[in-house]
Amino acid sequence: MATYVLIHGASSDSWLWHRVVPLLRAAGHDVVAPDLPISDPASGIPEYADAVVAALGDRAAADDLIVVAQSLGSFTGTVLSQRVPAKLLVFVSGMAPKEGETPGEWWGATGYTEARQASDARLGLPEGADLKVVFFHDVPKDVVEEAFERGEVQQSERAFAPPPMPALPADLPVRYVVGRDDRFFPLDFQRRTIQERLGFAPDEMDGGHLLPLARPEELVERLENYRVEAGL
Template identity: 30%
Template sequence: MSTFVLVHGAYHGAWCWHKVVPELEARGHDVVAFDLPAHGIDMIPFGDVSFEDYVERVCEAVRTPDESVTLVGHSMAGMVITQVAERCPDEIGTLVYLTAYLPPDDESMIDQRVEGSLISESFVADEARGVGVIADDKLEGLFYADCSASDVALARALVRPEPLEPLSAPVSISEGRFETVRRVYVRCGNDRAITIEQQRAMIEDRGCDLTLTLPASHSPFLSMPIETAETLIAAGK
């Protein structure tokens, strides 16, 4: 059996995995899910958070188990797990990009956003606070298009602003470290935040050892948790 380390994306917290964690555990796997700094119930001030803080928190999580882990990153967390794989490749058996950003060397998440995409059109920067948010009237359609009303209500209650600094920090990766780690991309065919076209382009450009697909929007952990858990297990084999 495997240990899965689940890393949430921007605005979210460990809460977003609350349906997937028991599904993985019921199938005999260990699961680690936690809040990145200034997300979920982590109360570090937004202005004190850097991309390096995200990376170090995930590094701590992958170094704890006695075995190599399946490291899963959703959306923005694709940037984070990419840098973590450069930092500690020996601790990771498989990287799983769950409809996530898969960056080349020396690019940031902001560099990955496609001009004219829905997420670019919906993003609002609050420079004074040092955070970005998704416009309230765009949130459901962008992230939770196929989710139940109760899931949308939960998300609206728990999403938080995203610190700006981590979004503009580039990754630094190399062939000798990051490139040695097996990576799997899980596409979400109905995603409106990172479109299927953008997902395909990243896979083609950066390369993956395996590609899997879910018929979901941007948040399959809420809309189809059983299928998501089973796909993550398949990815980690």
């Protein structure tokens, strides 16, 4: 069995994982899914990693840690991998990090705006399409309703500021899973940036940007396969 550490992305909280957590626990795993201080204008990625370490407590030294980081959480996962002895790092619909680059520099360095505009044009999406169209198009209706009842968590811009990203530990296995129907980070964009930055192709599954909400069972199956491959 393993300890899964689930890191949410921007404008979100641990609720992102509420359909995943019970599945992992039912499989016998320990799960830690903290709320990061994303609304605090004084907190950036290092402070997010601090919050994860604090939530782990004594488990921060465990030898069975699997870090799973979604979207902007990829940067927190990268910093965390320098802080705890993770045995596996999994990016989910993530932002492929690059050593020496800040999260704010990521958008321009990857050519995101141009890629997104081209994707929106192919899909026929209107300029400035709303959250439901971009993020929740494949999420079950009842989950969407709950998400909008809860409201969006305010995201501080401090997360995109320096310090720049460290290198991933050379001996840390890294996996990357993306949704084929992701409208926020289009598939062809993800294929290119992950290959360029991390040197391998991502694993693909059906679904959009919010895989933990839209397809928790398939995502957990992927995570469990990665765990077995890593010998955990």
